[in-house]
Amino acid sequence: MSAPTSSSTLPGYTVQTQGYDEAVGPTGETRPAWSPLSRAIATMSPADVADRQRQADRLVESEGASHLFHDFGDDTSRPWRLDPLPFVIGGTEWAELEQGIVQRVRVLDRLLADIYGEQMLLRKRVVPTSAVFGSPGYLLAAQGSRPLQDRWLTTYAADLVRLSTGEWRVLRDLTDAPSGAGYALVNRNVSAQLLPDVVRDMAPMPLAPFFADMRSALDAIAPAERSSPRTVVLTPGLGHPSYFEHSYLAAHLGYHLAEPGDLVVRKGSVWLRALSGLEPVDVLLRRIEGGSADPLESNRGASGVPGLARAARTRGVGLANALGSAVAGSMALLPSIARVAEALGEQLRLPALQTLWCGNPADRTALLANPRRYVLHDVSGIGLPGPNRSATVFGSQLSQVELGQWRNLIATEPHRVVAQEKLTFATAPTLTADGVQPATIVLRVMAVVGRNGTSVMPGGLARVMGPSVPIVNQTTGFTKDVWVLDDRPDRPLPIVTRSARSMPQVDLRESLSTRAAEAMYWVGRTAERAEAIARATAAALSMLQGDPSLLTAQDGAWRIPVVAALDALSDTVRADGDTAAPDDEFRSAIASALTGARGLPGSLRSLARAASSARQFLSATTWRVLGELGNERTQLDVDVASAFDSGVRRSLDTIIVNLSSLSGLFNESTVRGPAWRFLELGRRVERASGLLGMFEAIVSPANPTMRGSLFDYVLASNESLVAYRRRYRSDAVLDALIDLLVLDDQNPRALAFQLDQIRSQSALLPAREGSKGLADTIALAGAALMSVSWLSADADQLGPNGRRDIIDRFVLDARVPLMDFADRLNHVYFNDPTRMRQRIGHL
């Protein structure tokens, strides 16, 4: 063991003398690039440190990143967390890395051109054939193809590690659909807010120019003679662990986000299913694996866009990256890249970490002599059968049986196994519960290739590695922003001379994919539904607090209809003849409205889902509010016992305030266009339906003696009690209630107002087959209002033709056409046949 060295500026920060630390040199001195940051850290108290971490978590959440991760039921996902301490790298050192990356992209691109073309490198045995053909990234469908601009790699990323000697090595190349650029952007946005003073002092190089380069690089691979090419970000969908990044990038770059079902290939070109019909697509920023891109030309099930492979081969669409690019990132090829560079007459500047590939007999022998020293990896991604199945394992952690299985795999299918020695890597300061501690970092560096060359993002994504996981696995949730300092006085001109920033390609006011249209509609419906539940619950709790006797008054004449209204809102079904005590019955209705799967949390979860499918139409502030809502939702912890606690009411208040800001944002920060229109339709349909539910559950059966309190409850639940008192200055009576909540087309809470909005907004939607019928259904719903517009004085009676009959008939007459409208809207605009895809069996 080497003696530890303590940092001269960072109290308690101790590193191994014989290792390499980013911040602290061998004698404990702070490296120049880290000085300002170290000084800033040194002044922080433990409380400050914890506070920064909380702040970081909150800011990440407000970018819409963190709650997405744990909401979608994927066990492997985890919250995205940012270590407030960035990873700092000096400009001189960075420039060298940059040169290395630029060269690597060039070499890998040439390798791909050779593999799918002449195969000279294969014939000369520079690259072993079984490493190529045995990689799942090698695509037969790409053999013989030449991508647009002959560019295989438009985007590229590498995972780098620093050895204890201080040298950088490539852990792996990411050549298929490398992720990370969007996360880097999130991290930068957050870290700029966390450490504003330090950012000003150290002036890390900005990331924005990289994204401008990315836009122009994507434009460059459009089919020829497209003056304003259109790019779409192609994501596998919500279930994908990087879905957040896909939607974030699409929104940031101003591109449509599409799932495979949103695209069709016709006559060799790719089209987006949009509200106005099929719209042409020129370039795909492909975030789906090359091997799953086209079900017609792969054996990996029915995912993907049928015909895409052929459209790409015939250059009807540009793909970033070209199909088949994954093979260049196969770890089986890592040991060959230096030889490929030599064959191209170059010396590799940025070599890979020493990697053994068992297809090579010498490597195989070396590995088998001492397998426990290595990290073993199956390039097919399968790994061994059994409970601990993993494609990447520490040799030292294998049981005798497992080791035997790996030996067997190496004997029978040697091309599948690669190994990297388990090394001690460099460390960097990381914020932990125990203060600033050293940890190993994997640095993901990203590049794009455009007309004017390769542009490397001056920054990246640093991931903090846990000590017990193989380093190629992405397992800990902590990341760091990466700051590249522009500290050279004579920094040469950037590698890329940048053209003027291109204009956004898509007019998002007019172009809308059917998927985004549907998502916006559900954003509207779920937000409104959440608000209705929250308000109805809060109103009930608040009235009870004012008058606890309501709970038992008149044999439950107040309680029973209110419980029915809450149950209807949260889809709760109560057993008949439930003999629970009145108090418990009420508490349990509150609890299920606030915790049930179809209650408030369910609506908020659906809202987050729908919003992430329509990210580019929602403003940045919207994400902050959604983040707060996600936070409140996870903290809602209500059971029968705690239903009356003041904490519940406080949470509800926060949720109501946030939902109100959300509707403000929908109105004030969303461009009026088809996207907003669907959002608005969703809100109005949901609000109208909620109102009808209230009339049915409460107004219709209200017992005359409790009528006043019940009508007050309906008014309070619909945010109209104040308006009512101002206008009528009397206790609530039926015709006044109907006037305010049904007929008043100037009250945004009234049914007439909802129907007016639905009518006028749906009339502005693009005409589609069946869209004419929409107006008819809304006219029918409007007609139902006539039946309650002139009520005689004795209408508010319980007898035949009294209140009960009138209201029940009205609710039915209005609800049927309203639901019909919702069905038709779904059928006309969203009913996408791709949802019902099936595969023909073959023989």
Add this chain to the structure above:
Amino acid sequence: MMRYSIRHRTFYRYGEKMSSGQSLGHLTLRATPNQTVIESSIEVNPQPEDQVEWLDAFGNPVNSFTITEPHDTLEVIARSIVDVTVPVLPNGAEPWERTMARFSTGSTQADIDAQKFVLPSPFIPYLFDLHALAKSAFTSDRPFYESLRALTKTIFDDFSFDPHFSDVSTPLDDVLQHRRGVCQDFAHLMTGALRSIGFASRYVSGYIETEPPPGEVKLVGTDASHAWCSVYVPGAGWIDSDPTNNQVPPHRHITVAWGRDYGDVAPLRGVVLGPSASQEMQVEVDVTRLS
């Protein structure tokens, strides 16, 4: 030389109207050193909006078509006229290990192309039993062709033809366990066995002419799609073997396409968009000898 006329009709009936469909087929015969395609056509009903043909990574003709009108049936008829000659087989007395050694050091384009066919593929994983099967025929120093014929005969003798046992999704392991299957399974078996000892071997999809039982008239649609196996011999090229019939093709064999396994050369595959519904499929193949 033989001249054949072939008609291969595939018919789908869906329980509901499908709004669109895209298909990809390996239905057009490829040219081979001993096979010349005189005529070929593909007829699709309903009329496709778009129909294209290209060569895949193995040089097989591929047909792809897109139907954009609502349809509840799909009919694809491939018609071909082809001349087939019987090649003279090289007379190899060389021990198989020598053949193998020449292969692993070869660097011609043909040698490199053949490398695609050495590794396991989606339908043909590495299985220890395949290795054992190969070694039972490829014994030490045995001449290559003799070993190859022995392997063909072993599969023919030890496995029973049973059209009810397997379908396209039956794993090769099951076929090995139960010792039964159809031509496609036996072609996969032999291909996998040859690969397990290091040879490049490919799956060949095609047709075989059948004869009616003695005294009966041949019925329409009774011929069948067939499959066999081919192995690469450096210098000599690819040598076919049909383990289902214990024959050396072409012996009434007509080649359509070849690939690593069935998945690369399935006669017809596709994606239809529409409500989920039942689907039925019928296939008829007629092989008629013209001369």
